[in-house]
Amino acid sequence: MKKWALPLSLAAGVLALSGCGDSEGNVIATSKAGDVTDMELYAEMKDKYGPQMEQALQELMQKKVLSDKYEVSDEELDKEVETAKEQLGDQYEMFLAQYGLDEDGFKEFLKLELLREKAALADVEVTDAEVQEYYDAWQPDINVSHILVEDEAKAKEIKQQLADGGDFAELAKENSTDPGSAENGGSLGWIDNAGRAQFVPEFTEALGTLKVNEVSEPIKSDYGYHIIKITEQKEKGSFEDLKDQMTEELKKTKVDSTALQTKLDEEMEAADVKVEDEDFKGAFESEETAPAEGTETAPTEGEATEEPAAEPAAEDDAAATEEEAK
Template sequence: MKKWALPLSLAAGVLALSGCNGAGDGNVIATSKAGDVTDMELYAEMKEKYGPQMEQALQELMQKKVLSENYEVTDDELVKELKKAKEQLGDQYEMFLAQYGLDEDGFKEFLKLELLREKAALADVKVTDDEVKKYYDAWQPEINVSHILVEDEAKVKEVQQKLADGGDFAKLATEYSTDPGSAENGGSLGWIDNAGRAQFVPEFTEALGTLKVNEVSKPVKSDYGYHIIKITDQKEKGSFEDMKSQMTDEVKKSKVDSDTLQTKLEKEMKAADVKVIDKDLKGAFETNDDTTSEPKDDEESKEAK
């Protein structure tokens, strides 16, 4: 499950403001000599223009209410998740918030909903001690990785020679690397956890498994060019007993896909007896096996046969 593609909830704030009840004329939110605009007018306009996104926003608001009744996200969990997100996004964090029109509080609300969904999805997942121990044995601790990417063999030999002559890896990465995202940071790709190793091309991932801290790899060829890789730091791997809870959670997460999550969310919404009053947003909680659509009249039924 995850990560970092945020849902496009353009209308969430308006939905929360109006309460989706369609009652009354609404509250004035802007004035002019030509007339006022109310929250209900804005709500109606956004339904007209952003129908699917409004349904998605309604889903999120209702899921947060329903799931919060059955599952708890602590402040410590939320702080930890935010810290993890910042580490993963690195220098792109502020750009990421701006892209989705969020401040940090808004992003924390998104993360809270993600954690609630995750807790719901994992609630029914069972794992055995043997599965957890096997996963632990293969699990690799976090590593801090840097690399220098160049286009051709001649250039990679030039960089290798400069490293052999005592050249500074970070300075050479800034000078030579064609990976702009890491070059400006001295080649640093940041901390990579066990699951994060798989985000790289296979050749790169395989090389990570062979390197020790401060060891520089031989050139690794991929579709992007030639990589020279260095692990600059590595965290310690704790004992099985100390890490059993974490390992259990990670094994459970590996068994949950988007279909499993969706099925669980639908089950939670059904148990909460969710009903959509606004006819324009009726599709927000409809599923493929819903039988709530209006029956056809006799003539339509005969034609269908």
């Protein structure tokens, strides 16, 4: 499953606003007791939400710097949105609502994620032999459902009901202890090649052996007993048709969080990023270059503390089923 970071903090809007107007600031609200300017609001936000403001500064600067070097097309953004809709299904609108986003706002968030990805992959190389080996082991997307119960006896009972013609979705709604998937008839949604590994080993192994519409025997994990069914499976295209896709996917497997952070640090340094606001002087210092406590060292320019993409609570809601399956 695709993993998304939390969208830009609302503080980012205030941070951007602070650069406008004169030193007195632009008036945001008025009253008989006095006005509130954008500069006053900015100062208040810094006091109350310093770390979030620092993250917002990092994200805003990364977007500016990376956009100057890498390009994200409308087609790429549309494809990412469609992937999100496919994976989140009926919960896509809830995902947007949870973060106060419309689709355009979501695209802006995705644009930064894609810019980071392009930067991270820019210097990664793979051989044709590596791509061929990756293709041979690659498995196409599958649409997965499961029923989770606490004990083996109950799992065997449900398995027999299914063998007698029982409806999988209805039995999931009635019996599954995984609330996220139970209300959706046991559906975990579409799982891609990388997503298979996000489940516990017993679950992942079962996915590799099941055929479409085949129902598994009860599978024991730390969460209980799973009855698994693959409802759909996409076709695996030829190597030539998938070579470009396989190459990109393989490159991504060679980039970990450390490599991503190193690349972002390099891009910020190359862009000669300087922080003028004393309160944010450490925003672009990584842990390795941050001055030791009690020392006075000039800030290292161009180094970011921004963590790479992390899975958001919204996807936890939409894919809470995965956590139960893990």
